[in-house]
Amino acid sequence: MKTMIHIHEENLEFHLTNGKISYIFRVMEDTGVLEQLYTGKALRPQPSYNHLLEREVRPSNNLLEGSLLTSLEHVKQEMPVYGTTDFREPGVSIRYEDGDTISHFAYHSHYTMKGKPRLSGMPHTFCNEEEGETLVVELRDRYSKLSLLLSYSILKDHPVLIRHSEIQNLGEEEVTIERLMS
Incomplete structure (x- = not known):
């Protein structure tokens, strides 16, 4: 089977394509946030997907001091969170023991299979090794052990892409998952 997951390791861009559709996202430099670049009809793999970046200078509300291009409210994030310059509804919301709800999930690693x-305890799709491929991207919270x-x-x-989200608590602190979108 021809590979359907193309990864540019040097700039952490991910392209999933099967000749019918393409889904492309990347790890934003400096922030570690996953940014969706494209979804739609199939595109051929490219050496870079920088031409798909959408950036505007934002004079205020940037995540990083001194940067005018890190306003996350204008980025198509893979998993937006509350408290990182994005005022839209978050994809994941965690309440910590002290009542805090701020998270910042940043890229940590990835692997393919x-x-x-199969997933236990819930309806799901699955396929064997000849029918598909899976990319798993791990994000780590900068403020907790999640x-x-x-x-x-x-x-x-x-012509489908299937996404699944899972939170793992790598620490001892109890947390409440208020929202987790797939």
Whole structure:
């Protein structure tokens, strides 16, 4: 089977394509936030996807001091959170023991696998090694010991992308998951 997950390791760009659709996202420099660049009809793999970046200078409300290009409210984030210059509804919301609700999930690592594993305890799709591939991206919260796993599966013969989200608590602090979107 021809590979359907193309990864540019040097600039952390991910392109999932099966000849029917493409889904492209990247890790934003300096912030570690996952930014969606494209979803739609199939595109050929490219050496870079910088031409898909949408940036405007924002004189206020930037995540990083001295940067005019890190206003996350204008970025198509893979998993937006509350408290990082984005005022839209978050994709994940965590309440910590002290009542705090600020998180910042940033890129930590990634890996791929053949097929799509089964999930326990919930309805789901799955496929064997010949039918699809899965990319798992791990994000780590900068303020707690939480890990957020985002799994992206693409099937060889169908124009669909399947995404699954999972939070792992790597510490001892109890947290309440108020929202977790797939």
